[in-house]
Amino acid sequence: MKSGNRNKIIYKEVVVVGNGPSGIILSFLLSGNIPYIISDAHPEEMLSARLRPLVGQCLLCQDLGFLSSGLEGRSTNQVSLLMDALLHPYADMGWDLEPLIEFRKTGTKIDHIVLGKGPPGGSWHRMDPQILTLSLGSWMALPGLPFHSRDSSEKRAYASNVAKYYAHYTEKMELTKNFHNYVTVNSVNAITKKAEAKNDSWTTNNNNNDITKCCGEMCEILEPESDDSGCVKNAIDCLMLKNRKKTRCKWSKSNHESSEALKKSDKKRSISFCCGTNTYNCDRLYSKSMNERIYRHSFSLEFRDVPSSDSLYCDRDANWMIESVDTNTGDKITYVSKYLVLANGGSDLPNRLEVSRMKKEPSWMLYDLGRLESNLDSYLSGDIEDIDPLLVVGAGLSAADAIIAARGRNVPVIHVFRQKSPELSRHLQENLYPEYHKVHQMMLDGGSTYPYYTAYPEYSLTDFNDEARTVIITSKEGVNKKINVSFAIILIGSMPDLSFLPKHYNLANNKHLLLDCKTNTADIDGLTYAVRGYDNLFAIGPLAGDNFVRFLSGGALAVTAELYRRGEYS
CATH class of the missing domain: 3.50.50.60 (FAD/NAD(P)-binding domain)
Known part of the structure; x- marks a missing residue:
């Protein structure tokens, strides 16, 4: 039975809208799988010369603009052409060469969630299962796992097999914990800080409502699932009850390091979560030791010294509020994130x-x-x-x-x-x-x-x-x-469904026309895939003009490299 009786609020560093191949590849990279250059044996002499001194090094740390300079192909994005050249050297010439990069699980895991309307694979599950792909079967593979079409002598693959492969990929690569499938995103709003005389409150830029809205429903403040990177697993679990009684935060001591930090701490900080016009206070002990870093790394919620006991101080880098509904349970889920990545494709709305x-x-x-x-x-x-x-x-x-x-x-x-x-x-x-x-x-x-x-x-x-x-x-x-x-x-033709964005958002290159994944794509920085004019917003996949699976790794690489470049996850 659908409950539909509560609103979960979950904090994530990165929220990805769209669980097609673009979102899957990005999740793979954000989970710590980092590309390393293992060879310079590319038929293109200039690219080979650029790669030669970098063999053995991490691709994320390199100058992607320099490496991709002069490359040509069936994408307008240079980083996508670079990744295609490294994963499928001279593919358009009919060559079947080994990749020049390999993925190693040596990177920092960046806390993220991928939201999709259906199972992992996106629109591939909605296609006629007997249609053959335009690309060769081998080009439908995602990083780290070959795709075998199993379609007898066909060099192309049936859409049904591709869809199954993408669903299997998320399980094989242990990405399922980062996916929330069968969820509909209803709205996305940027978060701004509204400074007041005695406190700061989180607001959205379209209606200036508090980040948490009391609608007579039970609300849960939850932390994201932690990984095994040594970050603390615990966060806030405040129940803001309908009768508006004061509640206290629950603190799990399953992590030894964090519990020791609690024991040593002698400072008491008071925080609160605003719900409508009322405030709920929660007291909590914590340590600010630089070695312990209890909060900073694993999720985008940080507590600071506050001038009064009825103020909420959340991480000033929390920039987006994403409201969604689980179509299986009817539960409303609000995600708050530092970064937002649009990877929802371009085939949702037929012309x-x-x-x-x-x-x-x-x-x-x-x-x-x-x-x-x-x-x-x-x-x-x-x-x-x-x-x-x-x-x-x-x-x-x-x-x-x-x-x-x-x-x-x-x-x-x-x-x-x-x-x-x-x-x-x-x-x-x-x-x-x-x-x-x-x-x-x-x-x-x-x-x-x-x-x-x-x-x-x-x-x-x-x-x-x-x-x-x-x-x-x-x-x-x-x-x-x-x-x-x-x-x-x-x-x-078709159009992307961006109805969840505020009406005044215009992401297209040509502002006088609707965004189109072929002729009027999102206005992005070609090296970072950041949407121009909007802070901490990225667009990858068809929205950015990459309409073939073999080019999708470029956008995921560009976004991950930009997050690493900002120095928060190294």
Whole structure:
């Protein structure tokens, strides 16, 4: 049963929104797995020369801008090109060379949590399981664990196997404790410090409410799970009860070092947590010995001397408040963090036609290939003598997948796209992608020599009738054509879902257009992936323009290197 009766507040150094491959790789690095340069044997002479004096050294400590200078490839981000060159040397030339780096568990574990709507792997679990990847199977691997597609003679991999591999990866690499799956992020707000005469309080920059909100519910202040790096495991566990009675903090003495510190300490500090307009005091003994470092390293909550007993002094570096809901239990969870990383991909919101904004869309108008196939199978299972054609709108690879799915079921296709000369086969070798080249030939031919397929280049869908199950397509000259359809599938791209951010946040390069993972990506620093204009905010993966798995390690490396560079985790 869903409880939905409490609000947990959990402190983390880093919160990552998105549990796809980008978030998984970042968690791998933040868990102390550090890349070391083990070879300079790269076919690119300039890169080889730069690597030569660095063999045996940690990659995080190097000048990433210098190492990546001059590299070219299918990413616009230099650090992503560098990591791809080190993990898959000369991959685009068809070479299968050993990586020039290896990962060693020698780094500091940075306390973090990865939030995702489903199981680890993100959108890969929502794809048609029988679709083959664009990338070769070996390129779908994440650092430290090879991927074996097991797809007979196919060099590419089925999406279902990729999804299983990503879920298995988090278990194999012991990352599951850093993942909170099946959780929806509802809002993200920056935290500011509001200075007052007698105290400081935590506020969010959009409505200046206290960080903890009393809504007549029980609230738990919890610490994150500690690791085995020697940091103290204990934090605050204050129950702010509905009847607003004074409560005291619980202090677990399971860690020997921290308990000894408590015994030696002779100072008593008073702290409190604000809940609405009321204050709850908690007394606690602690040591400020530099050797013991009880609080500083493992979580972003630090207590300081306070002028009065009813003040809350949290770490001034706590910058973000992330409100979420566990979809399994209904519990509300608020994460407070020093750093926020957006890794939630770009396929959550399908692009819609202009006509869809003016009229209610019919149930037979779809945006997802998986739903199309299930609907076609159900439709064909009935007693139908002559099925109406499927309308496919779009000219990309997803549209080609829909055409392939329909023709495999002997369903006629009406294909509408705006271009005159489609470029479907660009960058795709015919021997590796024969199915897409076949669709490309059909689009060029127009359907005159291909049964069950008719192309309408330079046409658009302009109207539809729900009850009659008809659509109106219009040429660029204004000629209308009415067609009966069984279903219509709209595959004209997608957008990232950033609705949890404040409305005034604009992360895109071109501020006059919506953020798009292909043409208008997040405005980031190319060496750190920090979002320009927003402190302690990072964007990686498709949001940053890295749309292929083989390039995702670059963003994770850049973020981790930046955190190390700031000197807090070395």
